[in-house]
Amino acid sequence: MYLEKPTINSILKGLKRLSVSDNTQFLLLIGENCKLNLEELVLSLNKAKHLFIGGVFPKVIYKNLTSDTGIIIKMINLDVVPIYFNSEEEFLNQYADYHEHKFTTAFTLIDGLSEKASDHLTTLFTHLGNNVRFFGGGVGCLETKDKGILLTNDGVFNTGTIVVFLNSNTRMDSKHGWQKSEGPFIVTKSEKNLIKELNWENAFEVYKKCLKETQNINLTKENFSTHSIHFPFGIYKEERDYIVRDPFDVNPNGHITCVGNIPENSLIDILAIEKEQLESISKIMISNCLVETKGTPIAIMFSCISRVKHLQNQFDEELEALNNELITKFPHCELEGALSIGEIYSSGEGYLELLNKSIVLGLAY
Amino acid sequence: MNTNSLITDISFLYELSLSVGQSLDRKENCKNFLQTLMSRKNLEFGGVWIRNYSIPYSAKTTGYTVIYSHPQIKLEQTYIEDSNFLNQCFEEKDSFSIPLTMEAREAIGFRKKERGVITCYKLRELGFVVLYSSAQDKLWDEIEQRKLKNVINKFAISIKACLFHEKSILDLITISKTQKELEKAKKEAEESNELKSAFLSNISHEFRTPINAIIGFSNLLKNQDINPIEQKGFIDNILNSSSKLLKMVNNLLYVSKIDSNQLNYTLKTFKINETLRDVKAHLNSQLANKPQVNFKLVFPNNSEDVQIESDRDKLIQIMDSLVDNAIKFTNTGNIELGYYIDDKSIPVFYIRDTGIGISKEKQKHIFEVFRQLDYEANRKFEGFGLGLTLCKKLIQLLKGEIWFDSEESVGSNFYFRLSGNGRVQMDLLNDTKPNSNDNLGSINDLDFSEKNILIAEDVRSNFNYLNAIIELTDASVVWAKNGKDAIQICRDNNPKIDLVLMDIRMPEIDGMEAIKQIKDTNKSIPVIVQTAYAMNNEREECLHAGADNFITKPIDPRKLIQILQEYLQ
Known part of the structure; x- marks a missing residue:
């Protein structure tokens, strides 16, 4: 369900319409400019005995539309209580109760702008391994900081990670379409999500020089995010897509902040996207998520906010193509999700890492 | 191989090499290396097994222990025995890549339900590394395995350095602990020595005191001129000192006997x-x-x-x-x-x-x-x-x-x-x-708290002794150190004296004269003579002088109490 400019009352009414009874669990994806007092929302939902998790995103997706003032409400089937954590110790304390449970999927909402985001994913992978599939998105506000961005029945949190374990049959895929443009560069100095040096020189200077030489762009610290959005970094991985790292900020020292960690001494390329790549994404993704069924699956997608900024009009086309492709296969299925700060996806094979500039799509049957 | 893929490989090896040896902590070192390797190769598990005899202060000497694994949940056990399977796989080669069979799972303690492929590298003589992928087709060919050999060797050396570092630290801790224990033992020994010295100096003083008295009084006894009373006094002194000495020797012998389990008891x-x-x-x-x-x-x-x-x-x-x-x-x-x-x-x-x-x-x-x-x-x-x-x-x-x-x-x-x-x-x-x-059982029941007893006695210790017995009856005691004082106190009669315990040999005025004068003033005051001179004629003299009763030293408390009861109740 999608509500534009929601109030607490309209949300409670909406829940009634969805026939959400006491003890039904649901997911709230909230656009960052919704004028909602999250603490009051949590109190009201607790009063009404609803079980929920939620996150604030730059924008929410409903069918082929995006909005930063809307809210998506989705019913979900949770076997166990969600876990909120901000350290490995906190996770382990709570996960100890769930060791014996069998899950197919760990639905994860993570503070995408936190330097701890990659560590939290490592924590999840350390203790869950590839026995479950991971799916989710990075929450956060682009315009305001230190605001509540994650919510559970326990309250509103400014940072951290929420993970819920699902037992349903899920199919997921992830794509970004980015290809190498220039490189390689060696990250000779980095600290978590901050690149300090590339090829033993100041990171910003190297990046600036590269964009000048290859794209004839005069990059400055002031116009950095306007251009960097189109030229992300890619960490090379064998036999899989690049892990994209979005350079979203540059500090006075010329250090570039990315969404997600960049290991020191790793090899990165500067990426660009080709139009042809984009056109094929929707078809491939939907087809990878298909299961022969008479029912209607629940569809959730997270697409990177920087992808929207980069693609602009092309993003609308991409979203429409995905929505159309989904409706073609499942006419009653509504594509819902959010524009996120970092995406989470692991099919059960390979190493779990925070993705950037990607689309992740999950269908729960 | 084209230039790009060569650069990719070199850069990967570069990244991997630089992830080695960043820390002397074995876990941190393994984490840096394996997580880089797993991320780049898109692997789902990496772990390091080390021979137990190479792990500092390990209680086990055979088999291997996992010193790092990521994610941990892939393993069912962190300790494995030496196995023919591993020996055969590593025979004449330093690496192998095989499907994760049941035999392989058991050999490395992997979870039973896992399927896929493992690639293993020998870490020189220390142990081995296992890399796992759930994809069944991810077997590494010879070339792929060989690409990592140098960097794995480098990793093995770094692990050796970590283990050596760990051993050094543990050695230092052990040495420091031993040193502390030695210092403590030394301090205790020194203290015990000091105590022994103090004890010896003490004991020699304690022994010498009664021995001096015994020798001194024995010498005095040689003198022909001493009267029987003095003689008795000397002998008493000798006996007292001997008994004191005997007690000390007995105590020492007791401790020594108990320590050597020679002391028995009779129930x-x-x-x-x-x-x-x-x-x-x-x-x-x-x-x-x-x-x-x-x-x-x-x-x-x-x-x-x-x-x-x-x-x-x-x-x-x-x-x-x-x-x-x-x-x-x-x-x-x-x-x-x-x-x-x-x-x-x-x-x-x-x-x-x-x-x-x-x-x-x-x-x-x-x-x-x-x-x-x-x-x-x-x-x-x-x-x-x-x-x-x-x-x-x-x-x-x-x-x-x-x-x-x-x-x-x-x-x-x-x-x-x-x-x-x-x-x-x-x-x-x-x-x-x-x-x-x-009789003595009733001492505590006696209550002479209203009574005043005068003790005429020039020797303090004798006074103390009498006083201690009388105190049991709660009576008040007045002390006169000579006959003159005793007469005066009785004359003053303030407090009223209810009974006098009179010594005979006293300075100024002796006991006999004092009895007479007291009885002259106040006939009703009972006067009990207490003396070491127990000759029969003396008893008669005392009674003649007016004494009411006679008690000889050493004074038997029971007898004294009996007399007090007789005269005060």
């Missing part, structure tokens, strides 16, 4: 109250020297016939020693010797005093051999610090236990019980029949 059933009274009787002479100390025997109600099965002599020795200490360390106030019956029907004996107490710091050492709280040169108290050690050892011998509480300047309470064989016969506690045969 018999005996009455507790009677025994405690005997203890008190032994200590009377000491108590006499402490006029400001009030000594009390405290028994449970109806306990007169309560018996215990234990070694009576040793029980007396224990109590002697504890009361001896209480007297020694109490200058004014009270000392109580008594017992109560605990909830397991075992008598718990106690000795309470209001003496100098024991400081917190010294409390933990008081049962140690050779300890006396004041063993320094300026010690104020006699004895050589074996008393409490002996008590504890004797109590342990009798399968009992001793404990205490104490506060400096407030006093000390010592308790002990003799369990097992020392159980009280409880039925006797209910027997309310009083035992009238025991």
Whole structure:
């Protein structure tokens, strides 16, 4: 369900319409400019005995539309209580109760702008391994900081990670379409999500020089995010897509902040996207998520906010193509999700890492 | 191979090489290396197995232990035995890549349900690395395996450095710990030496004092001119000193015998109250020297016939020693010797005093051999610090236990019980029949608090002794140090004197003359002569002078009490 400019009352009414009874669990994806007092929302939902998790995103997706003032409400089937954590110790304390449970999927909402985001994913992978599939998105506000961005029945949190374990049959895929443009560069100095040096020189200077030489762009610290959005970094991985790292900020020292960690001494390329790549994404993704069924699956997608900024009009086309492709296969299925700060996806094979500039799509049957 | 893929490979090896040896902590080092490798190769597990004999201070010498694994949940066990499977796989090669069969899973302790492929590298002589992918087709060919060999070797050396570093730290900790223990042992040995020296110097003084008295009085006895009375006095001194000396030697022998398990005990059933009274009787002479100390025997109600099965002599020795200490360390106030019956029907004996107490710091050492709280040169108290050690050892011998509480300047309470064989016969506690045969049993019942007794005695210790006995009756005591004072006090009669205990040999005016003058003034005052001169004619002389009765030294407390009862009640 999608509500534009929601109030607490309209949300409670909406829940009634969805026939959400006491003890039904649901997911709230909230656009960052919704004028909602999250603490009051949590109190009201607790009063009404609803079980929920939620996150604030730059924008929410409903069918082929995006909005930063809307809210998506989705019913979900949770076997166990969600876990909120901000350290490995906190996770382990709570996960100890769930060791014996069998899950197919760990639905994860993570503070995408936190330097701890990659560590939290490592924590999840350390203790869950590839026995479950991971799916989710990075929450956060682009315009305001230190605001509540994650919510559970326990309250509103400014940072951290929420993970819920699902037992349903899920199919997921992830794509970004980015290809190498220039490189390689060696990250000779980095600290978590901050690149300090590339090829033993100041990171910003190297990046600036590269964009000048290859794209004839005069990059400055002031116009950095306007251009960097189109030229992300890619960490090379064998036999899989690049892990994209979005350079979203540059500090006075010329250090570039990315969404997600960049290991020191790793090899990165500067990426660009080709139009042809984009056109094929929707078809491939939907087809990878298909299961022969008479029912209607629940569809959730997270697409990177920087992808929207980069693609602009092309993003609308991409979203429409995905929505159309989904409706073609499942006419009653509504594509819902959010524009996120970092995406989470692991099919059960390979190493779990925070993705950037990607689309992740999950269908729960 | 094209240039791009070559650059990709080199850059990967570069990244991987630089992730090696970033930390001397083995876990951190493994984490940096394996997570880089897993991320780049998109692997789902990486772990490092090290031979147990290479792990510093490992209790195991065979097999391998996993020192790092990520994610941890892939493994069912972190310790594995040496296996033919691994030996065969690594035979003549340093790496292999195989499907994860049941045999392979068991050999490395992997979870049974896992499927996929493992690639393993030997870490020189230290152990091996396992990399896992769930994709069945991810077998690494020879070239792919060979690409990583150099960097894996480098990783092996870094692990060796970590283990060496860890061993050095553990060695240092062990050395420092051993050093501390050695220092402690040295300090204890030095302290024990000091204690022994203090003990020896102490013991030599303690031995020399009675020996000097024995030699001195023995020499005096050689003199033909001394009268029989003096002679007796000298002999008494010799006997006292000998008995003191014997007690010290016995104590030393006891400690030595107990230490060498040569001391036995004889069990018999005996009455507790009677025994405690005997203890008190032994200590009377000491108590006499402490006029400001009030000594009390405290028994449970109806306990007169309560018996215990234990070694009576040793029980007396224990109590002697504890009361001896209480007297020694109490200058004014009270000392109580008594017992109560605990909830397991075992008598718990106690000795309470209001003496100098024991400081917190010294409390933990008081049962140690050779300890006396004041063993320094300026010690104020006699004895050589074996008393409490002996008590504890004797109590342990009798399968009992001793404990205490104490506060400096407030006093000390010592308790002990003799369990097992020392159980009280409880039925006797209910027997309310009083035992009238025991005269001393009634001392505590006497109440002469309204009476004033004059003691005419020039020797302080003798006065103290008499005073201690009389105090048991709660009577007030007035001391006259010579005959003249005694006459004056009786003349003044303020306070009213109810009885006079008169010594005969006194300065200024002797006892005989004093009796006459007192009786001239006030015939009704009973005058009891107490003297060491027990010749028959002297008794007659005293009675003739007006004395009412006669008691000879050493004074038997029971006899004195009988006389007091006779004249005061």
